[in-house]
Every structure is written in C-alpha cells, then in structure tokens.
Amino acid sequence: MTETSSSPQSFEIISSLRFDPGLPDAACRHASSYPDPHKSPYYLLAYHQDRLIAAAAHFQWNRALTWLQQDLQSFEEFLDSSIADRSKAWRLRIVVNSQGKARVEANATASIDLMSLFIPSLHTNPDPPIWRVYVDTESTIPSGFTTHKTTARDDYAAARLRAGINSPTDLAEVLVVNPNDEVMEGSITTPYFLRDHMWITPPLSSGGNAGITRRYALSQGFCLEHTISRDELVDGELCWLSNGVRGFIRGQIITK
Known part of the structure; x- marks a missing residue:
C-alpha cells in the first residue's frame, strides 16, 4: 500500500464517533476525568478533530488540513446537520477527502450504559458483556x-474474516499483529492488558492506530504504553477494549 498523495481518490481519512443525548449530563458529573467539551453530545469531540488533523498532515492533504482546522464549535455545527433526531443515539462516520470535502454518515445505534464511555475505573456495571478476542x-x-x-x-x-467474525454486530474482536509478532491493536478497538498490576496498551511504535479512546485512557492514567507480543497473551485472560462509538468494553482472550 503506497503512502503518497499521487492517487488522492483512492482513499479518504475517517473517524467514527458516538452522538448520545445523555452524554453531556454524564460528562458534567465526571468532569474531572473527562476532557472538554463536557456539554457536547459528541463523544470525545475534540480528540476526533485532532485525529483527523493528524491524518491530513501525515498524508500532506493541505486542503483537508485547512478545512479541519476550523474552530471546534464550527466543527460541531457541521456534525449537527447529520443528526435527524437528537433524542436518539447515533453512530457517525466522518469522511474527509484530499480536497477537503467532508461528509458524515449517520446510523442509529443502540443505547448503552453511559458509564462505559468513561475510563473503566469509573464503571458501575458489575456484569458487563464480554467480547471474544x-x-x-x-x-x-x-x-x-x-x-x-x-x-x-x-x-x-x-x-476479521480469518477470525470468523462475519458481522459488525458480533461481540468479537481480533488483535492485529505486526511481522515482529507484536500486538498492534484490534481491528476496530484499542486493547488493554493487565500486566504487573497495571493496564498496558501497545505503543504506537508497534504500528497501531492513534485512537481517541486510547488517548483518553492514557491521559487519565488508566494505562501505560508497553510492547506486548503474541506469545505473552494468555488464553482466557480478561482485557479491555475501547473505541469512539462503544467506549470501553470487557474482552476475553481466546488463543486455542
């Protein structure tokens, strides 16, 4: 896969996030451990904008960079136009091309325990669903x-196909590994593993995505960065997974 802008129509940069009408109230109640803006119904809004800016800069898409560097309120107003019913939760996919043209794909999404949008140390559900990993x-x-x-x-x-995950609704994830057998990330999530009484997540040097919930977890001291190899994963061990639509999810490693 060539990382040049010689074929700008071949791919677009994206970020997926959650719109949830209940988020502002929950975020304000946990303001000390949730980044600004607290009153936005868009989950970790500023982080999504930063992520898209970083991608546009990497691929040297100057027109996209100019559009993305608008103020946060204008960026939120752009997203507002895609919400058909503000009383419901939505999964948004922001798509930006090399010319700075942006669109939002919005799909209704299921209600979740809002506490799962915060770092796991704040969770209150004693029996969360467990994904197969x-x-x-x-x-x-x-x-x-x-x-x-x-x-x-x-x-x-x-x-995902090699792991037998055939639907986005499956409560399952697959960990992607690099040629050095280091865990990079999950196919749709950032993973976290408990090692020596501390949660760790793969460093970006292993090749994985600079995810927004990853940034949130690191900023709150929930985890540290540490390389983890395929051989270190233990069959049956519990882990955490996170992404910008579902928040933090419990997972269980399956190696056999």
Whole structure:
C-alpha cells in the first residue's frame, strides 16, 4: 500500500464517533476525568478533530488540513446537520477527502450504559458483556494506514474474516499483529492488558492506530504504553477494549 498523495481518490481519512443525548449530563458529573467539551453530545469531540488533523498532515492533504482546522464549535455545527433526531443515539462516520470535502454518515445505534464511555475505573456495571478476542493468524505491515484511520481497511477486514467474525454486530474482536509478532491493536478497538498490576496498551511504535479512546485512557492514567507480543497473551485472560462509538468494553482472550 503506497503512502503518497499521487492517487488522492483512492482513499479518504475517517473517524467514527458516538452522538448520545445523555452524554453531556454524564460528562458534567465526571468532569474531572473527562476532557472538554463536557456539554457536547459528541463523544470525545475534540480528540476526533485532532485525529483527523493528524491524518491530513501525515498524508500532506493541505486542503483537508485547512478545512479541519476550523474552530471546534464550527466543527460541531457541521456534525449537527447529520443528526435527524437528537433524542436518539447515533453512530457517525466522518469522511474527509484530499480536497477537503467532508461528509458524515449517520446510523442509529443502540443505547448503552453511559458509564462505559468513561475510563473503566469509573464503571458501575458489575456484569458487563464480554467480547471474544481472537489473535490474527497472519501479520500486518505497519504503515500510515495503520497509524491513521482511513477507508483503506482491507488488512483489517481480512483479519476479521480469518477470525470468523462475519458481522459488525458480533461481540468479537481480533488483535492485529505486526511481522515482529507484536500486538498492534484490534481491528476496530484499542486493547488493554493487565500486566504487573497495571493496564498496558501497545505503543504506537508497534504500528497501531492513534485512537481517541486510547488517548483518553492514557491521559487519565488508566494505562501505560508497553510492547506486548503474541506469545505473552494468555488464553482466557480478561482485557479491555475501547473505541469512539462503544467506549470501553470487557474482552476475553481466546488463543486455542
């Protein structure tokens, strides 16, 4: 996969986030451990904008960069136009091309325990759903397309198929590994593993995505960055997973 802007129509940069009418109240109640803006119904809004800016800068998409560097209120107003019913929760997919043209794909999404949007140390559900977490049988080569989220996701789709995950509604994830057998990330989540009484997440040097919930977890001291190899994963061990639509999810490693 070539990381040049010579074929700008071949991919777009993306970020997926949650709109939830209940988030502002919950965020204000936990303001000390949730980043600004607290009153926005868009989950970790500023982090999503920053993520898209970083991707546009990496791919040297100057027109996209100019559009993305608008003030946060204007960015939120752009997203508002995609919300058909503000009383419901929505999954939004922000898509930006090299020319700075942006669109939002909005789909209704299920209600969740709002506490799952915060770092796990704040969770109150004693019995959360547990996702099955597999390990990819093949390796993925790190690139700008793994560090930044784009529509070029063939490697992730292939990893999910190899793990037998056939639907986005499956409560299952697959960990992507690099040629050095280091865990990079999950196909749609950031993973966290308990080691020596501390939660760790793979460093960006392993090749994974600079996810927004990853940034949130690190900023709150929930986890540290540490390389973890495929061989270190223990069958049956519990882990955490996170992304910008579902928040933090409990998972269980399956290696056999």
